Amino acid sequence: MSKVIHVAVGVILGQDGRILIARRPDHLHMGGRWEFPGGKVEAGESVQDALTRELREEIAIEVQAVQPLTEIRHEYPEKTVFLDTWWVTSFSGEPSGLEGQETRWVGREELDSYQFPDANQAIIEAIHKSEVAG
Ligand SMILES: Nc1nc2c([nH]c(=O)n2[C@@H]2O[C@H](COP(=O)(O)OP(=O)(O)OP(=O)(O)O)[C@@H](O)[C@H]2O)c(=O)[nH]1
Numbered sequence: 001m002s003k004v005i006h007v008a009v010g011v012i013l014g015q016d017g018r019i020l021i022a023r024r025p026d027h028l029h030m031g032g033r034w035e036f037p038g039g040k041v042e043a044g045e046s047v048q049d050a051l052t053r054e055l056r057e058e059i060a061i062e063v064q065a066v067q068p069l070t071e072i073r074h075e076y077p078e079k080t081v082f083l084d085t086w087w088v089t090s091f092s093g094e095p096s097g098l099e100g101q102e103t104r105w106v107g108r109e110e111l112d113s114y115q116f117p118d119a120n121q122a123i124i125e126a127i128h129k130s131e132v133a134g
């Protein structure tokens with residue numbers, strides 16, 4: 001049995017209520033699909049530290065405040081992920097894809113028209129139910 005990969009995921013909320021999505025580079029797992037920025041939690045690191053580090057490395061923002069959104073465990077044929085997913089309700093800096101990834105601000109109701117990894121369906125449902133900045 002393979003081990004579960006712990007991933008810190010940020011659903012970044014803009015001041016206008018839109019959400020930031022990024023397109024995964026083609027060569028990665030789920031390449032070409034849209035995602036919420038984030039990445040693997042390293043050994044000895046807290047999930048919030050991992051989220052802060054990943055969002056700094058991937059999209060050049062400094063996280064200032066988060067709130068828990070949801071926790072999703074999903075088994076892909078090749079790996080099992082645990083998506084520890086947080087609203088990012090305050091940040092500084094202007095998001096830009098430091099790894100060449102396209103980024104886009106989208107309205108909540110638009111999320112359903114983008115192709116995400118299969119595990120994200122449950123995140124999108126949690127966003128629709130969430131009262132944060134409703
Ligand atoms: N960041 C992110 N990862 C997701 C999402 N949905 C989802 O299934 N994943 C999966 O979670 C796993 C880990 O995420 P990642 O590839 O961003 O990890 P990372 O930034 O540390 O990448 P690296 O190890 O290449 O440096 C991947 O297999 C990815 O496909 C999502 O919305 N955001």
Ligand SMILES: [Mg+2]
Pocket residue numbers: 037038039040054058
């Ligand atoms: Mg990543």
